[in-house]
């Protein structure tokens with residue numbers, strides 16, 4: 001082994017250690033018997049996992065988070081799929097501007113974006129908190145949807161659509177019977193990615209939550225301000241598991257390389 | 262009357278004018294090929310006929326109706342793409358049935374017609390396969406069957422064989438021609454393979470920079486090309502500047518720059534210009550031994566330059582008084598570099614452009 005690759009190995013090990021070690025601590029603490037976060041924990045118990053279900057706020061905000069993530073993702077797909085299609089198939093004036101506009105939520109710092117949404121949706125438009133939260137999430141996950149759908153459209157030969165049209169299918173019909181069935185894996189991936197993003201979002205939600213309407217991550221943050229017990233660790237482990245399962249589904253439908261290319 | 266008629270059509274991509282005042286007539290039942298170098302506008306012409314692109318100017322008349330503004334899906338034309346463009350999520354059967362289903366054809370009839378068509382293209386046993394489970398040649402035949410099963414008014418093919426190997430190309434082109442004749446379907450065929458195009462077409466349109474330079478039967482284009490470009494494209498590799506001496510009904514006389522006399526058949530004169538180019542294929546020039554022939558008409562003296570082996574013949578670069586000429590000679594004898602030779606250019610083999 002030469003020096004260069006040895007250095008690389010050490011470097012990778014360090015990086016992974018830093019990434020994984022906190023997760024190990026959290027996981028260990030979640031199943032510990034102590035009343036506070038302690039590593040290594042003393043004893044083994046499921047009581048903190050059980051305690052999650054005792055905290056009524058967690059249950060309620062979990063439901064809201066799921067609702068917002070599911071509806072938001074559906075809305076974003078409804079807007080994102082046609083938008084991605086038009087952006088990738090048609091040349092028109094202002095195309096670059098639109099592309100930039102759709103992708104801007106990733107470029108603007110999320111906290112700035114969240115604050116502007118608060119100003120606009122709640123203060124100016126006087127929308128209810130729940131509606132604002134839904135709109136905010138929809139907007140913030142739209143770029144992911146468009147990115148993923150665009151890249152699966154790009155790998156779909158346009159002449160296949162032209163073939164369908166030449167055989168007598170109109171443009172819209174062609175989209176539904178030819179294009180959509182061939183980009184389903186992209187749609188699934190976009191859905192999951194958007195769902196994870198919405199479910200875990202803090203910087204947008206923190207501005208768009210109010211009395212009675214909050215999301216799980218926000219609730220977790222306020223919980224740790226007052227309690228030091230490992231309930232949060234247990235909850236974190238469950239959330240990690242959920243994300244891992246979803247990523248596993250993506251890996252199965254598309255391969256993770258889909259996002260790195 | 263022509264079935265298809267493009268009248269003074271212009272097409273541009275932005276500022277790039279690809280077709281300018283383009284005209285094309287095609288008779289019912291004919292297979293017409295568009296032949297030309299890369300980028301000359303063949304695909305553009307085909308896509309214009311198919312309705313995928315719009316003309317800036319001009320008219321497209323089909324079957325005495327104005328088709329200029331008819332959208333693609335209302336045209337009833339079959340289109341075969343270079344990439345085949347099969348529907349990846351549908352089986353061979355469903356690919357071919359696609360057009361019929363859209364036309365609300367009864368189920369029983371769909372089944373009958375699809376299987377008939379698959380039979381014609383020799384894929385009856387493959388109806389349950391998916392496109393990715395087929396070879397290139399099989400995919401191409403599915404694409405053909407899919408376009409033909411709707412009994413299109415016109416069949417458009419864009420280099421349908423270019424992704425296949427040489428042997429299969431020959432086999433498939435015979436197949437395409439056979440089906441085309443059997444179904445008597447008017448066809449426009451785009452290719453840049455000369456042999457392919459000459460072998461299957463009723464008419465060939467040789468295109469250059471968005472203009473049809475010569476539209477005629479393969480035989481006429483091969484023997485008597487109308488322009489310098491076409492001559493060059495179909496293998497007339499030698500051009501000699503000539504000026505007119507006397508024109509007669511049968512045989513006309515021209516002079517080369519160095520004063521040699523050239524007699525040519527008057528039917529081979531394709532331009533009225535005083536100074537004109539005499540074109541001839543390398544394989545039509547005869548090498549005659551110096552001093553062997555007394556007549557000086559249609560001859561040139563030259564010195565053999567480099568030679569190459571073509572398999573059936575040798576090809577020489579011969580330096581003559583009117584420039585370098587490519588000349589083929591048989592394999593009985595290989596002339597050496599620097600050897601003096603006399604070239605004979607038969608009058609019936611020369612074409613004036």
Ligand SMILES: Nc1ncnc2c1ncn2[C@@H]1O[C@H](COP(=O)(O)OP(=O)(O)OP(=O)(O)O)[C@@H](O)[C@H]1O
Pocket residue numbers: 274277279297298299300301302303304305306453
């Ligand atoms: N979508 C397009 N946008 C801009 N220019 C184009 C487009 N399609 C073709 N062109 C240009 O139009 C000209 C003709 O193109 P066309 O595709 O018709 O050529 P072709 O004869 O089919 O060539 P080939 O044998 O390479 O397929 C070319 O100069 C090409 O660069």
Ligand SMILES: [Mg+2]
Pocket residue numbers: 303304305
């Ligand atoms: Mg082309």
